Amino acid sequence: MTRPFIAVPAIRASKISALRFSGVVAADKICEAIYRAGGDPFLLPPGGEVAERLRYAHGAVVPGGADLDPATYGQPRDDRTEDTDPVQDAYDIAFVQALLGAGLPFLAICRGMQVLNVAQGGTLHQHLTETTVAHRRGMHRVTLESGCATALAMGGEDFAVSSYHHQALDRLGTDLRVVGRADDGCIEVVEHRYAPVLAVQWHPEDDADTAGHQQGLFDSVVAAADSRRRGDSPAGLADALRA
Template sequence: MTVRPAIAVIGRRARKVSGLRFAATVAAEAVCDAVFEAGGEPLVLHGGPRRALDGLPGRLTAFAGVVVPGGSDLDPSHYGQRPHPRTAPDDPEQDLLDLAVLRAVLGLDLPTLAVCRGLQALNVVCGGTLDQHLAETGVGHLDALHEVTAEPGSRLASVVGDAPFKISSYHHQAVDRLGRDLKVVARAPDGCVEALEHTRADVLAVQWHPEDLAGDSPQDRALFADLVARAGTRKEPA
């Protein structure tokens, strides 16, 4: 029997969920479905109390790969800025969890796919900053479809090809100053950064939501297949 590689989907903290009396740790069904259809076993990682972050790298070694999904805005204090009027961070504990996860996966060289807010958190962990509210350019970024093109010769292009394709976009923030050890590997037609690769660690990040169109888009489906493939060949740390 083939064993599916365990993929940690970093849980989102929710103050209220239908059917539960208390706050919850949840994951988008579309993300879990995309991981499962690609051959992985999606498992939601609970952040827990703040003290649980101290043991996070050890907890993550139980997994073969990680998805850091989308969510609300990061508090701009994490990258040394005051909030823009349109910036809306909503959970300090979620910020701490996502940033800690990304620091850990960089140290562990754990195969990772970071999505939307996950890409932004990766850039912040690497010392970069964010444009807190994108100017209107004629390219829709919030609840819209638009084209992206992977940089020829990039790892991303080896996964999705280097021809333009449509993606599902839902964000109003984006990379401003690029973090260290990161390379831009895709842009929107207006120049907005749409994908990053880490130059040393096994981390690929996209600004769009590949789970939205994974059932129909071969490029989005390939991103999850690539993560599971990377996870399936990962060697356990000594």
């Protein structure tokens, strides 16, 4: 079986067990979800010309991670913004811009969705006001717009999701539209008006091995990537899911 190659931007880590020096990592659960979907995940560490390094990729998953430096979206730093990595920030933004430029299908998760928004000129809330919704650590409800690509991928419009974030989208970037929110109004899902992109604020990889609706997000992106590999790429993920 020939699998589409799914790029994952690696996260820089100052310390990794069994290594004497710093390294780069990706979450096992993300790689496992990609493989279950029929894709072959490969890590691309920060560095080099991103668009050129993506030439072998058919799609991508942009994972969660640390806070983005507010300087990337033109804001002063809030005291509650946590440690940031300017090298990682610049790389992830360039990675997303390269994906959009190449028309590669991708899934953006948590920080990945925030990177997408910033890459498109949007801004973030640096710290969410506490509500009854367990954004920082827990499960909460998300409601999706009927007929959106994300709802098609997940097979429904109302789900409990595994959440871990304290920042969220504020002003939307160019060509992005909101298609899902939490009960407190927090933006949880955006899609690109033209590019084959799914973007969610929660962590679908947490329970994708037992929850088919979460695995469906990976399945849809890998299916679109496989269409691209075969030279039969549809205009967007919604088209791929309706095919």
